[in-house]
Amino acid sequence: MKKLLHFFILLCMTTGIANSCKESGLDRSLSQAGNNRKELEAVLRHYRNAPLKLQAARFLIENMDAHYGFGGEAVEEYYHAMDSIFRHGKGDRTYWNRQYDSILAQVGTGLDSCMSVPLFDIEHIKADFLIAHIDSAFAVWDRNWNRQYSFDMFLRYVLPYRIGHEGLSLWRGEYPLPQEEEEDYNRNTFNTNFVYGVAHATFLGMQPWIYYANRELPDFPLGQLKHIKAAICREYAHLNVASFRAQGIPATVDFTPQWGNRAMGHEWCVFFINNETAIPFEMGQPVGCHFMKRKEDRLPKVFRETFEIQTNSLFMQDKGKESLPRIFNTPYLIDVTNQYIETSDVEVDLYPMETNQSSGYAYLAVFDNQTWKIVHWAKISRGKALFTDMGRDIVYLPVYYMEDKIIPAGDAFLINAQGEKEILKPDTTKTNTIKVKRKYRDIKANNFLRDIAGGKFQVANRKDFSDSVTLYIIPRLNDNCFQDIRPQEKGKYKYFRYLPPNGSRGNMAELYTFDEKGDTLHPIHFMGNSLSLPEHDMKTLADGDVLTYYEAENAENIWYGWEYSHPINISRIIFLPRNDDNFIREGETYELFYWNHNGWFSLGKQKGNFESELAFSNAPLHALFWLHNHDKGTEERIFTYENERQIWR
Incomplete structure (x- = not known):
């Protein structure tokens, strides 16, 4: 709120909020400019005989009020240092993480x-x-291929000199179109295909490394972005937008403040192929494939960033009367959720506010690992709030926002896949025992399980495995955790290997064999028919770290294993597929909570076991649950319990 409160202070000092509605946007902006007014007036005078450019100048000045960036020695030092390593450094994600951290x-x-x-x-x-x-x-x-766009589209999504809060620069010249492409497309007068061509030619081969900063960072200047090697998704979105706009193609940033069924939010570029149709775009992916690769992730809300002040935004509706959540503390947002997904309007009954509270707005929040994050707003009317265009198959919590804190404002509820509201109100008079196996949704873990189904553990007395005997064939597993196998074969063998199914790179995290006494069998050396990727060799199979794993360079007809000092009978195999370390871990402390009215209530703590399953009694029916690991990790997800299964929400 502090950053944009200045905007309304200026507004009140110069004209008053009431009067500002009566004067033109240009007059308002000029009056707020203070000592800088002469600079803006100089621009208007410069274009007094160029009607279209004068209109463009007025558009920028009229909507400039709340746009800002950051300056100072530390910001400039950050820009210079990062630009230097981006231009000259080479490396993988680990390398870039170290550079950022340093x-x-x-x-x-x-x-x-x-x-x-x-x-x-x-x-x-x-x-x-x-x-x-x-x-x-x-x-x-004013190029042939841009003639399909209106002047309004040009003003809104090509003209603006900034996209976010980056340092200002004359950046368009940093993104030239290759000469051969320009000559080719200059012959066309209405070329939508050119827009797709720019996207493919410019970005398809790029590999973005994502750096997850643990603090807020200033946006990079747009002219500097073409050199970036690693950044948050917002910077890549800015790079894409700047590249499109530099060719006169309308583009901007769309974002979800928070995924509806997992941690964090996301920002991406959209470009327009005509005056209405926006195409989501992600670097390194074919055009149109962005959300195909995210089909398991649910969108509660999507907003579009604009340069133009939006009178329907919460920021403009509120006019500085209340402290606003950060995502809505801007006048430059449009709700475009219904352009992406099927949505539902939902009316919510609100809890009465405390006597010391006063608010004209309620909000909906979704769960992010361990906290609730606001994604939408609505005006309060007679103890209710109507939230529009909400994503489906997502759990929401109504909240109030007071002094940078969220306060529960109603019962948690699910908007199901059909768009119906289901209240998640626990019935504490009816309880049962629930069994939990994980603390986070299992999509990635299930993908890893598919990669090993059909894999074989084999033994032999010949080094080439020409006399191999299969001890076990891995079935389609339901749970990604340690698997304990007792082979029926009783012969003695000198060699052991894992033979993955074709199409798999052999992704195994841990692999141990034991003799009849229960002692661990140690290989005298490793063997196989394929090279492993760096940092994914066979030593990771027994390092005790469940997040390291073997991975071969290719995915066809590979195998790997080891030789024992002498032939021996293998009586037990314990293996763990590549995984996300979100299954129940032996010896770690877990606590199960359920949500009721205004907070999380504990159902007790338990230690994890080798079987990777915990049972909690006295769990209320119809409740929303959360399993928390007190020892480590950040990925945790709410769930309901239906038909003796965790249903991730």
């Missing part, structure tokens, strides 16, 4: 100070910069 250790404290004081464009932007930017935008808009 640089942030140097400038982190200074960044906090600089980012507490936003630099509003209305007070700082210069005439020369704005004129140069407007001219560069018109130079790329």
Whole structure:
């Protein structure tokens, strides 16, 4: 709230909120500019004889009010250091994580100070910069292949000089179109295919490394983005948008503040093939495939970022009367959820507010590992709130927002796949025993299980396994946890191997064999017919770390194993497929909670066991549950319990 509160302070000081509605947006902006007014007026004078460019200048100035960036020595040091390593450094995700961590250790404290004081464009932007930017935008808009777009689309999604809160720069020249492509497409007057061609040619071969920062970072200047090697998804979205806009193609950023069934949110680029149709786009993926690869992830809400002030935004509706959640503390958002998914409007009965509370708005939140995160807002009317265009098959919690805290405001509920609301209110008068096997949804874990189904454990006395005997064939497993196998074969053998099914890279996390006494059998050396990827060799199979795993370079006809010092009978095999370490771990402490009215209530703590299953009694029916590991990990997911199974929500 602090960053944009300044916008409304200026508004009140210069004209008053009531009067601001009566004057034009241009007058309002000029009055807020203070000592910078002369710079903005110089831009208007410059274009007084160029009607379209004058209209573009007015558009930018009228909507400039709440746009801002960050400056200061620490921000500039961060920009310079990151740009330097991006231009010259090479490496994988581990390398880039180290580089980020090192640089942030140097400038982190200074960044906090600089980012507490936003630099509003209305007070700082210069005439020369704005004129140069407007001219560069018109130079790329007036091309043959862009004639399918209206001038309004140009104003909204090509013209703007900034996308987020990045440092300002004249960035369009950093994204030139290859000359051969420009010559080819200059002959076309209405070429939607060109838009797809730019997307494929520019981004398909790029490999984005995602860096998950544990703190807020300033957005990179757009001209610097073409060199990035690792960043948060927002920076890649900005890179894509800048690249499209540099060719005169309308584009912007869409985002979900929080996934509906897993941790974090996401931001991505959308570009327009005409005046209405927006296409989601993700770097490194064919156009149109972005959400095909995320089909298991559910969207509660999707918002579109604009340069233009949106009068229907919560920010403009509220006009500075209340403290707003961060995601809605901007006038530049459009709700576009129904362009992505089937949605439902839902009316919610609200708990009465405490006597010391006062709010005109209620919010819906979804679960993010261990906390609730706000995703939408609605006005309160007679103790109810109507939330529009909500994603389905997602659990929501109505909340109030007070002084940077969320307070439960109603019963948790599920909007099911059919769009119907199901209240999740526990019946504490009726209980049963529930059995839990995991603390987080099992989509990734199930994928790993599919990769080993049909794999074989074999023994032999010849090194080439020409006399191999199969001890066990892995069936389609239901749970990704340690598997304990007792082979029926009683012969003595010198060699042991795992033969994965074709199409698998042999992804096994842990693999141990035992003799009849129960002692671990140790190989004298490893063997196989395929090279492993770096850091994924056979030593990972017995390192005690369930997150390391073997992985071969190819996925056809591979095998790996080892030789014993002498022939021996294998009486037991314990193996663990590649996994996410979210199954019940032996010796770790777990606590089961259920949600009731205004908080989580404990059903007790238990120690994990080798069987990877815990049973909790006295669990209320119809409840929403959460299993928390007190020892480690961050991935945890709410669930309901139906037909003796955890149903992830």
